[in-house]
Amino acid sequence: MNKKISVITGDLVNSQRVNTTHYIAHLDSLLAELQQGGAIRHYEIFRGDSFQAVAKPDKGLFLAVYIRIALRALEAPDWDARIAVGLGSQQATGAGYGSAFLNSGNALDNLAKNCYLTLKTDNEKTNAIVSDLLPMLDHVVSRLSQAEAKIVQTRMFVGTNKEVAIALNKATSTVSATLKRAAYEEIMRFLTAINRIT
Incomplete structure (x- = not known):
């Protein structure tokens, strides 16, 4: 019997123009942390700057967005x-x-x-709808500053803005204002809506 899953496949952007070893080490650390936390089942890095991970079907897009945001949050x-x-x-x-x-x-x-972001299912009608919607999510993620990305990344796996403030040693008001500016609530609603479609 076939099991339903999501497969996340990606490649690093600008990997030839930066310290590639450092870049890949951060990617490996990020994916290992997600695996240890049970978010992904397993992963591999191949061809130098490409990677693939397997997750539950309802977590694939969330994790793809998380990985992008986490990379954007680094130095x-x-x-x-x-x-x-x-x-x-x-x-x-x-x-x-x-x-x-x-x-x-x-x-x-x-x-x-x-x-920088796409999703494909076994259903072509669903694919047509998702392909029209995902560029908006991609655009929002691509516009995040490093500081915004760090706060959004942290918020994606904790329950409250106060927990983010404690983890990052910031004022709760700063966290709330940054999440609003970064359209965090809209990102999460978008992910929920796409999961309903798929």
């Missing part, structure tokens, strides 16, 4: 990733097979140059 201003989420099946007989993997790889190969 290098140009760090980001082009990421494709594939939703579908995984064959019970082995990893790396099934429609989720095909959807993810195909979506990344066909990702427009000016877009």
Whole structure:
């Protein structure tokens, strides 16, 4: 029996113009932290600056956005990733097979140059709707400053703005104002809406 999963496939942006070893080390640390926390099942980094991770079907897009935001929050201003989420099946007989993997790889190969985020499912009607909506989410994420990205990243895995303020040693009012400016609530509502469609 095939199991439903999400596959997140991506490659680092500008990896040839920065300290690639440092860049990949941060990516590896980020993915390892997500795996240890149970957010992703497993991951691999390949071809130097490409990566793939497997997660629950309702977590793929959330994690893709989280990875992008986490990279943007680091000290290098140009760090980001082009990421494709594939939703579908995984064959019970082995990893790396099934429609989720095909959807993810195909979506990344066909990702427009000016877009860093895409999602593909087994349903073409759903894909048409999502492809019209995702550029808006991509645009919001791409515009985050480093400071905004750090606060949004932290907020995505904690329950309240006060917890973010404590974790980052900032005033709660600063956290709240930054999240509003960064459109955090809109990002989360968008992710919820896409999950309903898919």
